[in-house]
Amino acid sequence: MSTTDTRPHGAATTTATTFSSTADLTSALIRAAIAHGQHETRTGAEDPNWPDWYAAYIVAEQAGTELPL
Incomplete structure (x- = not known):
C-alpha cells in the first residue's frame, strides 16, 4: 500500500516536537506569528493555510x- 506524505513542506519526519512549558510554546507561537507576517508581506497576500505554515515553522525551528519562507 502506498501513501502520500501530506505534511506541510519543511515538516520534520523523525524528530518529535515538544515543549517543556506553556511559556515555551507561547514563545514559539509568537516567533512563528512574526515570521508568518513577514511571509505574508513578501507574498503580498493573506495565507489561509497559516496553521500549516505555523506548524511547519515551529517543527523546523x-x-x-x-525554516519555511
Missing part, C-alpha cells in the same frame, strides 16, 4: 532545519 525546533529540529534545526531550514
Whole structure:
C-alpha cells in the first residue's frame, strides 16, 4: 500500500516536537506569528493555510532545519 506524505513542506519526519512549558510554546507561537507576517508581506497576500505554515515553522525551528519562507 502506498501513501502520500501530506505534511506541510519543511515538516520534520523523525524528530518529535515538544515543549517543556506553556511559556515555551507561547514563545514559539509568537516567533512563528512574526515570521508568518513577514511571509505574508513578501507574498503580498493573506495565507489561509497559516496553521500549516505555523506548524511547519515551529517543527523546523525546533529540529534545526531550514525554516519555511
